[in-house]
Amino acid sequence: MTVDPRIAFVTNRIVERSKPSRELYLERLRATAEKGPFRSSLSCGNLAHGFAACGPADKASLAGDVAPNLGIITSYNDMLSAHQPFETYPQQIRDAAREAGGVAQVAGSVPAMCDGVTQGQPGMELSLFSRDVIALSAAVGLSHNMFDAAVYLGVCDKIVPGLVIAALSFGHLPAVFIPAGPMTTGLSNDEKVRIRQLYAEGKVGRAELLEAESKSYHGPGTCTFYGTANSNQMLMEIMGLHTPGSSFINPGTPLRDALTSEATKRALAITALGNEFTPVGEMIDERSVVNGVVGLHATGGSTNHTMHLVAMARAAGIRLTWEDISDLSDAVPLLARVYPNGPADVNHFNAAGGLGFMIDQLLSIGLLHEDVRTVWGKGLSAYAVEAKLDAKGAVVREPISKVSGDAKVVTTADKPFQPTGGLKMLSGNLGKGVIKISAVKAERHIIEAPARVFHDQGLHDAFQAGTLTGDFIAVVRFQGPKANGMPELHKMTPPLGVLQDRGQTVALVTDGRMSGASGKVPAAIHVTPEAKDGGPLSRVRDGDMIRLDAVTGKLDVLVDAAEFAAREPATADLSHNEWGIGRELFARFRENAGTADEGASVLY
Numbered sequence: 001m002t003v004d005p006r007i008a009f010v011t012n013r014i015v016e017r018s019k020p021s022r023e024l025y026l027e028r029l030r031a032t033a034e035k036g037p038f039r040s041s042l043s044c045g046n047l048a049h050g051f052a053a054c055g056p057a058d059k060a061s062l063a064g065d066v067a068p069n070l071g072i073i074t075s076y077n078d079m080l081s082a083h084q085p086f087e088t089y090p091q092q093i094r095d096a097a098r099e100a101g102g103v104a105q106v107a108g109s110v111p112a113m114c115d116g117v118t119q120g121q122p123g124m125e126l127s128l129f130s131r132d133v134i135a136l137s138a139a140v141g142l143s144h145n146m147f148d149a150a151v152y153l154g155v156c157d158k159i160v161p162g163l164v165i166a167a168l169s170f171g172h173l174p175a176v177f178i179p180a181g182p183m184t185t186g187l188s189n190d191e192k193v194r195i196r197q198l199y200a201e202g203k204v205g206r207a208e209l210l211e212a213e214s215k216s217y218h219g220p221g222t223c224t225f226y227g228t229a230n231s232n233q234m235l236m237e238i239m240g241l242h243t244p245g246s247s248f249i250n251p252g253t254p255l256r257d258a259l260t261s262e263a264t265k266r267a268l269a270i271t272a273l274g275n276e277f278t279p280v281g282e283m284i285d286e287r288s289v290v291n292g293v294v295g296l297h298a299t300g301g302s303t304n305h306t307m308h309l310v311a312m313a314r315a316a317g318i319r320l321t322w323e324d325i326s327d328l329s330d331a332v333p334l335l336a337r338v339y340p341n342g343p344a345d346v347n348h349f350n351a352a353g354g355l356g357f358m359i360d361q362l363l364s365i366g367l368l369h370e371d372v373r374t375v376w377g378k379g380l381s382a383y384a385v386e387a388k389l390d391a392k393g394a395v396v397r398e399p400i401s402k403v404s405g406d407a408k409v410v411t412t413a414d415k416p417f418q419p420t421g422g423l424k425m426l427s428g429n430l431g432k433g434v435i436k437i438s439a440v441k442a443e444r445h446i447i448e449a450p451a452r453v454f455h456d457q458g459l460h461d462a463f464q465a466g467t468l469t470g471d472f473i474a475v476v477r478f479q480g481p482k483a484n485g486m487p488e489l490h491k492m493t494p495p496l497g498v499l500q501d502r503g504q505t506v507a508l509v510t511d512g513r514m515s516g517a518s519g520k521v522p523a524a525i526h527v528t529p530e531a532k533d534g535g536p537l538s539r540v541r542d543g544d545m546i547r548l549d550a551v552t553g554k555l556d557v558l559v560d561a562a563e564f565a566a567r568e569p570a571t572a573d574l575s576h577n578e579w580g581i582g583r584e585l586f587a588r589f590r591e592n593a594g595t596a597d598e599g600a601s602v603l604y
């Protein structure tokens, strides 16, 4: 199947735009990649330090130039249910590496923030910046230059994007991402949200709320909604950085363990010491990035990736823009309904066919580049599979069914849930932004209402005071990267959801972010330029009519242009955002953060 001309057009436009930076990137990569173990460039002293703590067998291997050495970058901690299973991975990876005639060493660890723990808390103001800290931290580990390939242990929001930026910055090394898998299904997401809204209305107490939350988030593994973490898994699979079919296998299962060992051996098989050398910076190209964006649209993935994918691609000299993301959205149908885009969770999605089914369907109508390189070899069709264990406990892969296991959760390409993608880019006299339309009912795709302007938690106070009456669009500003680190404002969903359920027409417009799990309330987010930079949001006043049109992709304030331009931009007292919970350490990050449409990074 040849690739759809609309996909080819956007891909070629990215290739042309990226030519200077991509050529320089590849030139530097090829200058670094060399035959033989990279540790051979170290002195005896360097090398001795590098394997001083190894056992005799590993020392002997590393003293030679035959055995490949695998660097492990781990993001293990007990804070993220999704990362807690990584505690035991290094030993499993070392054992698997030895079985394959190689060595594995933990090159370094990276920090990992749980956005669920920090949601609505000051710590969330470090969240977006932690992506770049993760990239920097992984680079410190890899800079020992002892390694012939690397495996990256990460799952959640900023961690996978940060690790991909690092992996591509060490593009001469093959890279395999190893996931930990989703927690088993607990209380449904719909029921969790119902209890939250009852709590917001004062109809249940903290005890009932905590009981519901604890039944939803109940064990090791990734939270089961389709937020940024599970969007990350989709991206790693569709971009060929996971082994096929490995994303959504629950932790602590024989198949999960077998996949971890298999991924380890695969990483060792694709080093420069073998005959399948696959440096990740050559493997990931413009087609891989486009495949990632297509997967995001087809699954209704996280809005956060309209920033992370831009930053990730940039690390490989590839310049992805919001125009590309928007044009791809117009070409790609929505083929999955996983919470918040529907009642199913990611376990249900996987059981219904999951990513293998999605990839197969998208390939069948030419919406994915099949001719890409992956950690598994050449061709994306190798990912249209389901991974299982055979009788001997080895991983086997079966072709994915052409029939959906649940047509309400994953659908075939000829019967999409929506004809276009789950994300829509917006632009107008308020700037540029993004909206997740896959989670919003069609009758709410166009909202025109008067503005109610808030600078921080004021919306919650107004809700509690009962003054959020009638139809309105909440303009929550000074939430951009330079203002306070661009936190997720997901805690605004319950009160706005209550008002919406009461029949009020409400929407949110902000230069901040929302969670990938945010859903039913129409929200134009990542609005750039941000208010802190004097963007148009800073000139909006209470009562201004605003029109959010997710059908045509427009975001406008309906005020005379001359009058609006003549207004004095509002300012905000952000002094309380400059200290506490480590925020004083991130002042340079706030000063130097890029714009949302450039990935909001401090790295470039």
Ligand SMILES: O=C(O)[C@H](O)[C@@H](O)[C@H](O)[C@H](O)COP(=O)(O)O
Residues within 6 Å of the ligand: 114, 115, 116, 117, 119, 157, 223, 226, 227, 228, 229, 302, 304, 488, 490, 514, 515, 516, 517
């Ligand atoms: O982008 C995301 O997917 C979110 O940041 C996600 O990682 C976070 O965990 C949820 O916001 C928590 O959801 P609740 O706050 O609804 O539990």
Ligand code: SF4
Residues within 6 Å of the ligand: 080, 081, 082, 083, 113, 114, 115, 116, 117, 156, 157, 221, 222, 223, 227, 229
């Ligand atoms: S999905 Fe979100 S809440 Fe769940 S572990 Fe990951 S970061 Fe934490």
